[in-house]
Amino acid sequence: MTHTHAQHQDHHHDADGAQAEILELDAEVLAEHTADIIRWLPLHGDPRRFVDLASGTGAGTFALLDQFPEAHVTAVDASPGHLRRLGEKACARGVDGQVRTVLANLDDATWPDLGTPDLVWASGSMHHMADPGHALRSVHDLLAPGGLCVVVEMAGLPRFLPATAPADRPGLEDRLHAAGDRLHARHLPHRGADWGPMLTAAGFTVEGELLVDVDVTAAGNAAIGQYALGVLRRVRGAVAAELDPDDLVALDRLLDVDGPHSLLRRDDLAVRTRRSVWAARRT
Known part of the structure; x- marks a missing residue:
């Protein structure tokens, strides 16, 4: 029994680590777009206290600190591994005195004390909440009067390949996304939602x-090949049973880093993707 538990722990750490790698690549590849979103925000004055909800390894935390170097950020996540990485990065950047990490499950009825922030950043997290309405009301209650809630969501997973690829199975990525969308419709009903009415219902204006339309070419950016590899490996893990056998073979050729058809060998x-952003104020 202990052995099984240890195996489970190892598997959890492996999955956590793989997800952390994707989050880091995602942050790197989309850094410019994230900075543009923060510059666009309708801010009042100079916000100093931020909460990064479901922070992952800190993409939002460090993007906010880059533009508000005097600020303090409370990063909240349910993964100890992600928060550990975030803390290590804060130390490496010399901002550990400005970053506090809080381990919490945001689906819990009550949240830990997160202070009274001027801005709450929720990127790619709201559609994962079991009860997003409750989460948004909780955000409303903890914000300072006049504070801003920022919801950033991506239109599904990014696409990496041309529609004509791979040559023997053109349109493969469309079919992968269709299979993934069918699964997500069952498990993540709020993915792709319009958050405006939900923010209004929670008391925000x-x-x-x-x-934001994202189209970043891989020319000279090795991170994009690694990012594509990480994302499509996760997609394979989720949708393999739903795929046509020939599509699965074609996908495995792309994921074989040592093979001639590896994603890492492609120059195209x-x-x-597209990112949607809502900025809502507690009035």
Whole structure:
């Protein structure tokens, strides 16, 4: 029994580590877009206290600190591994005195004390909440009067391949996404939602909405190949049973880093997606 528990722990750490790698690559590849989103925000004055909800390894935390170097950020996540990485990065950047990590499950009825922030940043996290309405009301209650709640969501996973790829199974990525969308419709019903009405229902005044089209080519950016590899490995893990056998073979050829058809050998990759942003004020 102990052996099984240890195996489970190892598997959990492996999965946690793999997800952390994807989060770090995601942060690197989308850094410019994230900075643009923060510059767009309808801020009042100079906010100093931030909460990064479901912070992962700190993409939002460090993007906020880059633009507000005097600020303090409370990073909240349910993964000890992600928070450990975030803390290590804060130390490496010399900002550990400005970053506090809080381990918490945001689906819990009550949240730990997160202070009274001027801004709450929720990127890619709201659609994972079991009860997003409750989460948004909790955010509303903890914000300082006049504070801002920022919800950033991506239109599903990014696409990396041209529609004509791979040559023997063109349109493979479309079919992978369709299979993933069917699964997500069952497990993540709020993915792709319009958060405006939900923010309004939670007591906020929505002050701005932004659509950001992302199209980053891989030319000279090795991170994009690694990012594509990490994301498509996770997609394979989720949708393998739903795929046509020939599609699975074609996908495995792309994921074989030592093979001639490896994603890492392609020069036509890009990161294409859309990010939607809602900025809502506690009035």
